Amino acid sequence: MKLAVCVKRVPDMEGRFKIASSGVAIDEAGLKYDMSDFDGYAAEVAIQITEKLGAGEVTIISLGPDVVQETLRKALSMGAHRAVHLKQDTPVSDGLAIATALAAELKDGGYDLVLLGRMAVDTQNRSTGAFVAELLGVPIISAISKLEVENGVVKARRELEGAYELVECPLPAVVTIDEGIARARYPSLKGIMAAKKKPMDIKPAQLGAITYQLEKLELPAERAAGRIIGEGKDAVPELVRLLKEEAKVL
Amino acid sequence: MANILAFAETRLGELRRAGLETITAARQVADATGGQVHAVLVGAPGIAQFAPRCAAHGADVVLVLEHDAFANYNPEAIVATLAARLGSGYRAAFFAASAQGHDLVARVAAKMKLAYASDVTEFAFAADRVTVKHPGYTNKIVQTFVLKAIPAIISLRAGAVLPVENAKAGTVEPLACAIDPATARVKVTLTENAAGGQIDLGDAPVIVAGGRGLKEKANFKLVEDLAAAFGNAAVGATRAVTDDGWRPHSDQIGQTGRLVSPDLYIACGISGAIQHLAGLRTSKTIVAINKDKEAPIFKVADYGIVGDVMEVLPVLTEAVKQAKAGA
Numbered sequence: 001m002k003l004a005v006c007v008k009r010v011p012d013m014e015g016r017f018k019i020a021s022s023g024v025a026i027d028e029a030g031l032k033y034d035m036s037d038f039d040g041y042a043a044e045v046a047i048q049i050t051e052k053l054g055a056g057e058v059t060i061i062s063l064g065p066d067v068v069q070e071t072l073r074k075a076l077s078m079g080a081h082r083a084v085h086l087k088q089d090t091p092v093s094d095g096l097a098i099a100t101a102l103a104a105e106l107k108d109g110g111y112d113l114v115l116l117g118r119m120a121v122d123t124q125n126r127s128t129g130a131f132v133a134e135l136l137g138v139p140i141i142s143a144i145s146k147l148e149v150e151n152g153v154v155k156a157r158r159e160l161e162g163a164y165e166l167v168e169c170p171l172p173a174v175v176t177i178d179e180g181i182a183r184a185r186y187p188s189l190k191g192i193m194a195a196k197k198k199p200m201d202i203k204p205a206q207l208g209a210i211t212y213q214l215e216k217l218e219l220p221a222e223r224a225a226g227r228i229i230g231e232g233k234d235a236v237p238e239l240v241r242l243l244k245e246e247a248k249v250l
Numbered sequence: 251m252a253n254i255l256a257f258a259e260t261r262l263g264e265l266r267r268a269g270l271e272t273i274t275a276a277r278q279v280a281d282a283t284g285g286q287v288h289a290v291l292v293g294a295p296g297i298a299q300f301a302p303r304c305a306a307h308g309a310d311v312v313l314v315l316e317h318d319a320f321a322n323y324n325p326e327a328i329v330a331t332l333a334a335r336l337g338s339g340y341r342a343a344f345f346a347a348s349a350q351g352h353d354l355v356a357r358v359a360a361k362m363k364l365a366y367a368s369d370v371t372e373f374a375f376a377a378d379r380v381t382v383k384h385p386g387y388t389n390k391i392v393q394t395f396v397l398k399a400i401p402a403i404i405s406l407r408a409g410a411v412l413p414v415e416n417a418k419a420g421t422v423e424p425l426a427c428a429i430d431p432a433t434a435r436v437k438v439t440l441t442e443n444a445a446g447g448q449i450d451l452g453d454a455p456v457i458v459a460g461g462r463g464l465k466e467k468a469n470f471k472l473v474e475d476l477a478a479a480f481g482n483a484a485v486g487a488t489r490a491v492t493d494d495g496w497r498p499h500s501d502q503i504g505q506t507g508r509l510v511s512p513d514l515y516i517a518c519g520i521s522g523a524i525q526h527l528a529g530l531r532t533s534k535t536i537v538a539i540n541k542d543k544e545a546p547i548f549k550v551a552d553y554g555i556v557g558d559v560m561e562v563l564p565v566l567t568e569a570v571k572q573a574k575a576g577a
């Protein structure tokens with residue numbers, strides 16, 4: 001079975017963000033970067049499938065500047081087999097343009113299953129997986145929390161607001177990975193050494209047209225600073241008074 | 251003027267509040283630009299009973315697609331139908347940024363080879379563009395985008411536009427399915443509601459949420475009791491809790507769970523991790539009960555109590571019961 005996983009390099013969300021002087025980028029100074037969380041889960045799921053089968057190949061694809069090769073190496077050190085860097089030096093805000101480049105790379109790869117994150121944790125678009133699937137003309141099951149692949153059929157569970165659904169489709173297919181399936185493993189030392197010798201193709205990204213443009217980034221208005229009103233159960237009467245008189249929610 | 255389409259989301263034969271939000275948003279745009287609102291209502295036979303509610307919230311025309319195959323969600327049939335309809339010329343289409351909406355909207359946009367604006371909290375239409383705001387980076391940064399694709403396809407974050415009644419004719423017209431739904435490759439074989447009969451997190455004016463500080467599953471009773479004392483409250487949880495199986499995944503609030511904005515959010519034994527806060531930042535009033543006065547939740551809590559949830563919650567529950575009885 002041939003699997004492909006699309007991974008994005010993103011800043012650590014615990015960081016304190018500042019907007020760069022351009023107004024359309026974050027200031028990268030002092031931020032740590034890593035694979036977007038859900039993409040790590042997706043890589044883990046794909047690697048586990050080949051481990052279980054004792055066969056198959058996982059290709060990791062990332063679009064971005066040269067630094068994304070670090071992210072690709074990390075996935076290789078987790079156990080993926082080969083990587084493709086789609087080189088794109090300037091940031092792109094149009095998800096369809098990015099998906100067009102990913103789909104161009106995936107199209108002739110003969111992949112049975114393509115995995116993406118449910119969303120990139122930085123831009124939070126949640127669109128790339130479906131874009132890629134439609135561009136490839138294959139079915140997609142999005143935001144899944146359980147996955148089984150057997151006899152050419154994908155069976156998955158999706159969480160909805162206050163409900164869930166069970167979904168099936170034939171291979172080849174695209175899935176996007178939510179919480180609940182797997183957490184990304186930490187690469188072992190052996191894995192890190194092995195990754196150095198694994199193949200990485202580097203090619204220019206073939207973006208589609210841009211019709212969705214980032215205009216500015218802003219920090220949201222801060223909530224008023226928090227206030228501690230007391231300790232233990234003795235603070236309850238004051239809380240109830242404030243909820244009634246000040247917040248007017250009781 | 252070109253018309254605006256709104257997808258009126260349904261699940262298991264019920265119209266969802268998210269559907270009324272998209273119709274309300276479409277109405278706002280149509281009122282400004284002079285077009286009509288066309289609501290699309292899809293479901294198993296019987297779903298047409300919700301057409302009047304769509305009309306009451308501003309639909310000039312309700313396009314109804316009823317078919318046995320829609321007892322469960324059928325993404326490929328709906329996508330093909332919507333893409334065909336939108337191809338006949340609309341200014342914009344609104345979807346909910348819900349699990350179903352996210353699944354649908356990107357496929358519709360991709361089928362039409364159009365970029366779209368995802369998870370939007372604000373929008374402004376001009377002749378050739380729409381400017382939107384979409385929070386990113388665990389909602390720590392507000393991104394403003396310009397969308398030039400027409401129709402402008404937009405998914406709306408829950409609560410960005412609240413449902414408003416604004417009755418229109420709501421003429422009902424049948425909508426033909428663009429493909430035979432039985433030929434769809436993606437098949438939903440089961441849809442099941444989580445714990446029945448409770449208020450959905452998205453609709454509840456009050457949410458009482460519990461975290462790992464409750465120590466064990468059985469202690470969630472304290473959270474449930476407080477919610478019951480309010481009467482209009484839903485129970486939420488952190489990922490720590492849903493991971494441990496104390497609560498269903500559907501109760502999870504945060505970046506990977508529900509995004510909620512109730513009038514009152516009470517966080518019990520919750521540290522306030524950034525991914526959790528991402529889901530509740532827009533709540534009107536936040537209360538936190540945590541025994542660690544350095545817990546990050548206190549940075550966002552309007553009212554914090556430093557204390558043991560086991561001790562504070564029963565007393566608070568009694569006080570709320572009394573306040574409600576006195577009201």
Ligand SMILES: Cc1cc2nc3c(=O)[nH]c(=O)nc-3n(C[C@H](O)[C@H](O)[C@H](O)COP(=O)(O)OP(=O)(O)OC[C@H]3O[C@@H](n4cnc5c(N)ncnc54)[C@H](O)[C@@H]3O)c2cc1C
Binds near residue numbers: 502505518525541542
């Ligand atoms: C990609 C990603 C996505 C995530 N998405 C989500 C998400 O959607 N939602 C989410 O919630 N988390 C999410 N998380 C996890 C998040 O980072 C935290 O781990 C989680 O929110 C912690 O849950 P908690 O507050 O219940 O537990 P903890 O962080 O363990 O906090 C427990 C708190 O309880 C307090 N406490 C202990 N005993 C008592 C007592 N007796 N009385 C009062 N207080 C007490 C402690 O002081 C502590 O502050 C995500 C993480 C990642 C990496």
Ligand SMILES: Nc1ncnc2c1ncn2[C@@H]1O[C@H](COP(=O)(O)O)[C@@H](O)[C@H]1O
Binds near residue numbers: 124
């Ligand atoms: N630049 C990129 N390179 C590779 N994969 C990407 C890139 N951007 C997005 N993706 C994939 O698409 C998923 C969803 O991203 P988004 O639609 O931006 O939320 C991510 O989780 C990745 O799997």
